[in-house]
Amino acid sequence: MEDLLNVEIKQSDYSSEISAQRKFFQSGATKSYQFRIRQLDKLYKVISENEKLILEAVKKDLNKSVFEGFFGDVALILHEISFVKKHLSKWMKPEAVRTPITHFGSSCKIFHEPYGVNLIISPWNYPFQLSFIPLIGAIAGGNTAVVKPSELSPNSSALIARLIKETFSNEYVICIEGGIEVSNALLNKQFDHIFFTGSVPVGKIVMEAASKNLTPVTLELGGKSPTIIDSSANIKLAARRVAWGKFFNAGQTCVAPDYLYVHKSIENEFLSTLKDEIIKLYTNNALNFSDYAHIINVRHFSRLKSLLNGPSVYFGGRTDENTLAFEPTILTNVSKDHPVMKEEIFGPILPVLSFDSIEEVIAEINKNPKPLALYLFTENKSVKEKIIKNIPFGGGSINDTLFHLATPHLPFGGVGSSGHGSYHGIHSFKCFTHEKSVLSQTTKFDLSVRYHTTRGALNIIRMLFK
Structure with missing residues (x-):
């Protein structure tokens, strides 16, 4: 056939x-x-x-x-x-x-x-x-x-x-x-x-x-769309919205959070809360949960499995080759040189990095190609303004994920x-x-200054086109 x-x-x-x-x-x-x-x-x-x-x-x-x-x-x-x-x-x-x-x-x-x-x-x-x-x-x-x-x-x-x-x-x-x-x-x-x-x-x-x-x-x-969890973020709400945005359609979304930057002061609490929110959404056994999407084919499934080699699996990591189900997975101890940080993941794997200062995050993100989306969770207005001003990206959300693409009032697209x-x-x-x-021009009169044969035309044009 x-x-x-x-x-x-x-x-x-x-x-x-x-x-x-x-x-x-x-x-x-x-x-x-x-x-x-x-x-x-x-x-x-x-x-x-x-x-x-x-x-x-x-x-x-x-x-x-x-x-x-x-x-x-x-x-x-x-x-x-x-x-x-x-x-x-x-x-x-x-x-x-x-x-x-x-x-x-x-x-x-x-x-x-x-x-x-x-x-x-x-x-x-x-x-x-x-x-x-x-x-x-x-x-x-x-x-x-x-x-x-x-x-x-x-x-x-x-x-x-x-x-x-x-x-x-x-x-x-x-x-x-x-x-x-x-x-x-x-x-x-x-x-x-x-x-x-x-x-x-x-x-x-x-x-x-x-x-x-x-x-x-x-x-x-697409590309690698970063998500930043500032120290001032509403941790529970941020974790819930990240879990929803990342693992909707098993992460096979062009604007899904690709990787996380979490402030060191809240890292442990956020990771624990994120784990709880994933379980609330997809149960403790996502591989057999009927409302959880699967990977599109064997090739993508194998590619995703290979990305688990190296970093620590904080949560998830189990897979089913028969159904192509792949658990929501959180990775920690991730090297910036690891393949999971070099290519768009497009699957249910979420690498988590920690940071001390927002300037550090801005510098790191700007080393990479301009992302399709960016998400920031913060209650700090100055942090919000700093991120929007200093990081180029296609579009994004503050204190949410994915939702910016659902409004017909905002243009949706990438950059670079x-x-x-x-x-x-x-x-x-x-x-x-x-x-x-x-341009529709009048025929009732003709401005002679446009013609070089008019005396003094050049000086008038110089004045008009300053």
Whole structure:
């Protein structure tokens, strides 16, 4: 079966599908407000009506509980659609901007123009959310889209393909399933914009491929997102929110706390409290707890197991190779040169480091690439201001984890090696549109100072453009 799939991939480069979408886009059919709203309504309907099937798919792929499946792969999609529908009319209006005295007689506006044919490549950890929320932006922006879900979550991928096929025509939105060969074939085609969510190494491949056609890209990547527990933190609340944010979906979240810095004065108390909070969430036997997610596949499971070699296991560490369950695990005595501190963990392992001064933490974090997220627990306003001012990161939360990505009012995205561009809410609309600048000039008069033949023109221009 796999060989047959590869044969089919080699025989198709998806030119006809992309050409059909380009023709449909150029017809202007996708651009009206009424059309966009109808498509968003259709998407809302198909997601809400198929909630049970979506939850079953993520259960099969990742052993997600109903709670985690709904929160991570249904609720955010429905909320995003509702938010976008409420504001889309306003966003679509041309935006008038001020005109300087140097442009007397003219008016300036920004038009939000759809890119055209978009490629959306989504990952396996939140397969529905990370396929459909970018698609919402593409629809709101007036585009067409090719959606390529991850083959590592096959049940979710098959359902995504089915839902899209039942909801949209291929010339408007099409889902193309498959593995690396399919991704490569699509990346070799000419798109007007590529939206990719995934790992840093694959993000580099996507960007390199896009550069051949000078295609604009949005990269939602990852990295090592630090969490800082200041001496003034509310220990119990911090421990509960770290446990929830880190081990939600078994740590397979791009913005999960990747490692912890805990102030030495509260380290022992915090670790003990964190252990208690993990047990409250996932019991003393997480390997057999039905509401605890499992690792996506054997390769990632083996990679995570190898990260346990060296540091001390303070809590957890047990695994089940048959089910790919991996206990919530806390590591201490961690060397900064250990692999667990060199690569994004993307699993239920939490290394804990201690610190004396906040300046020390800032210096250490800034030695590494800019993280996708940062979390700080503190009751000290000056510490909060110092961290925000001195550490660059994509986004984050003070006294919480993960929740910043759930509001459509905040842009979500990385910086540097953790990503490029942002989305959610109006930022999704902007992500899938080009800001086209238009100056409209009067014909009632003509300022002669713009012409070099006018006497004294240069001196006037010097004065105006100071």
